Amino acid sequence: MAIFNLKKKEIECKVVFYGPGRCGKTTNLEYIFKSYKKQITGEMVSINTEGDRTLFFDFLPMGLGKIKGCDVRVQLYTVPGQVKYSSTRKLVLRGVDGIVFVADSLEVRREKNMLSLKDLQANLKEYGKSIFKVPLILQYNKRDLADEGIPLMSTEQMEKDLNRQLKVPSFAASAVKGAGVGVTLKACLMETLKSLQREFKWAE
């Protein structure tokens, strides 16, 4: 849940990068950390152990400055993808305000994308939220691998697999190169702030 301080005119909201293991969630955050230095308000912390990049989660705090007279701060999180960390995934998702679902464009990960989206839906439901109502953006990551002759799904195929019912904004990306990361984040923040505005009506 966003923390909203009317007196001080401050909002703090939570955006979670969700998706199957190894789809590039941490890489997205790393790129944001490198490229938006001015907006980053603290260290990027990755809670992990050796050998595995995402046992727990990553965390990155950002400040967007004043938006309609309100100081907006955002906390970015990633969740661990592996099945065995489902309870951590649930914990991190608590009180989420906006979600970027990072899908892996690799053909061999097709089913994992779908399972992870289903898992997101189930977890949101446990917090009384609907995947159809929460601010959500899809990102089709690793597009650069097409140049290396690796079989990728077409974005049309991915739209059909993942976005047929949701009909949310979606972006192709290559998180290692940074392509598409900024637009994804911006779209998600827009959706998130719009939804918070509807809820709190802070901008007069």
Add this chain to the structure above:
Amino acid sequence: MNISLKIKSLLNEAEVYRSQGLLNEAREKYQAASGLITKIDKLKNKDSLLRAIAEKIQFIDKKSAKTGTAPSSPELSEKGQDLIKNLFGENDLEKAVALAKFGQFERALAEFQALLKNEAYRLEAGKNIIRCKLATASLDDAVAQYQQWFSQDLFSAVQLESIRVYLQPILDKKGFGTPLPVPVGEKDDADGIEFSMPEPEEEMLDITSIGITFTNGTHKGKMVEFDVNFQSGDMLSLIVAKNDRGMIEDLNEGDDIEDVQFYSPIAMFKGTAVVATKTAIQSGPKQGDFCLDLKILTA
């Protein structure tokens, strides 16, 4: 496609997947490449190629064995623990509870100990200390802790009783012999009314999912994880989608299920369960799915 090109592209794929940590996908491609190479009759360096690929597969197997056995709650750095406290807790008690939820029992324990000094948090801190001891140490440790408090006057009789009521059923379930001493409070025998509070809900851990290892059928030997959709005490309800009905075909009412993994936000434990009811849902959006009620026997 020309066969050598095909092999090349399989190896290329395998290499990319391996570098991204997609170990199963990498293994499959290496195996496919290996299969193609074996079929070619006249290939000069066939043996050395096959050997090289076998080595890669071996390396992958080693690596996936390592990640497979990684602890589900590794000990974190102090910085990581601080972050968890601040992100998932509003007050000092919640912060310590967050540490416990992420499996950081040692530090959680130290913080709960400190919170015992705080009147407002004392009882909850006490219960959580017991909880941490149960998760990390042994029943004996938890009992020893209770005994120690029993002999001191840190807690009021009412508070101590609340801790006893939390711990005793857990001991009973594990068949722990001697019952805990019951604290006697300031007696108010004016009215002689006897009233015992119902046991607090939280005595049973919240279980978010369970893993069942099948002993027969098509899933024999495999562990399948099911989400718990509803829990009331030691009764767990799972909804099994109609597509997965095959999995639970062999489970009938009254059957014991050995070797069940229970996953809860603060701990993971093994136990057995019995199938209390198994019903097909007749109407509504989940029509055709199965509702499976399991009673936890020992945990």
